Amino acid sequence: xxxxxxxxxxxxxxxxxxxxxxxEFPDIEGLRPSSDRVKETLFNxxxxxxxxxxxxxxxxxxxxxxxxALSRGAKSVCFxxxxxxxxxxxxxxxxKLNAGNTETVNEDAFSFLEKQKLKTFDLxxxxxxxxxxxxxxxxxxxxxKLSGTKECxxxxxxxxxxxxxxxxxxWHLLKQKKAGQVYYHLLLFKAAN
Numbered sequence: 481x482x483x484x485x486x487x488x489x490x491x492x493x494x495x496x497x498x499x500x501x502x503x504e505f506p507d508i509e510g511l512r513p514s515s516d517r518v519k520e521t522l523f524n525x526x527x528x529x530x531x532x533x534x535x536x537x538x539x540x541x542x543x544x545x546x547x548x549a550l551s552r553g554a555k556s557v558c559f560x561x562x563x564x565x566x567x568x569x570x571x572x573x574x575x576k577l578n579a580g581n582t583e584t585v586n587e588d589a590f591s592f593l594e595k596q597k598l599k600t601f602d603l604x605x606x607x608x609x610x611x612x613x614x615x616x617x618x619x620x621x622x623x624x625k626l627s628g629t630k631e632c633x634x635x636x637x638x639x640x641x642x643x644x645x646x647x648x649x650x651w652h653l654l655k656q657k658k659a660g661q662v663y664y665h666l667l668l669f670k671a672a673n
Contacts, residue, residue, distance in 0.1 A: 491544045494519055496551030503573040505542035506565045514607060514637060518659050519548055522635055525655055525666045526603070529633060530554055533602040538589045543570035545605040545635070547577070554603070556581035562588045593621060599628040607637040615642050619667075623648045626669055634667040642667070 490502045494516060514522070522545075523530065531553040537546030538560050546557040559574075559582065561567040567586040574582055585592060589608065598604065606618065615638050626632065633654075636642065641663040644653035655666040 491542055492516065493548055493551050495523065496548070496553065498547070498551040498577055501577065503542065503544060503547055503576075504569065505544075505573075506569050508563055508566055514545060514664075515659060518637065518662070518664050519545070521657060522664065522666070523548060523552060526633070526635075529603065534600060535603040535605065536560070536598070536601045537605045538592070539606065539608040540570055541566055541607060543573060545607065546582075547573060547579070549603070549605075550577075550579055550582070556583070558583040558585065558601075560585045560587060560589055560592045562586070590621075593625055596625065597627065598622065598625045598632065601632060604632060604634045606634055610639045615640060615665075616646055619651065620648060623651070623669070626671075629669065630671050632669045634665075634669065636665045636667060638663055638665075641665075 489507055490504045493499060493501050530549060532555045535546060535549045535554050535557045537543060537557055540546060540559040540561040543559050546559050550557050559570050561570060564586060567584065571584055608618065615636055639661060641656065642653060642665050647653065650670055650672055652668045653665060654668050657664055
């Protein structure tokens with residue numbers, strides 16, 4: 481028998497190879513996977529780019545965004561999650577789906593970024609704990625790591641909207657929407673020619 485708590489702690493994969501399957505996530509304070517409505521809009525925005533992309537799910541949480549990308553044809557996804565329980569659940573879900581071409585990293589996102597250049601990724605999902613960092617602070621940090629990158633798309637979900645006038649050079653706010661109290665954005669970094 482499925483309890484209401486178990487129903488709340490699972491997320492449906494919307495489309496692709498694993499359409500209709502569910503992933504489960506632990507009951508951890510601050511862990512709030514993107515809603516189906518947000519995911520549907522996001523992946524409609526990304527439809528022309530998702531097939532064959534290499535993605536990074538930073539602050540992965542439930543791993544729902546990276547798993548949805550894999551289901552829709554992403555070539556590979558790296559999941560970075562600090563919380564050991566959430567990290568273990570991502571591995572369990574990937575094994576349950578028999579997902580290949582994944583890397584899972586149990587590390588703080590900022591420590592990961594200190595050691596990592598981002599040029600190997602085409603798409604980066606950013607859904608950090610809202611109290612952890614403001615969007616422009618994280619974007620400025622990411623901007624430093626984009627050396628050698630020609631183009632990269634970012635999905636950013638946060639309680640605050642991003643002001644496109646404050647973005648660093650080479651960053652473009654392509655789309656922005658609000659669902660309830662959450663703003664979600666599609667950003668593009670494009671190196672100057």
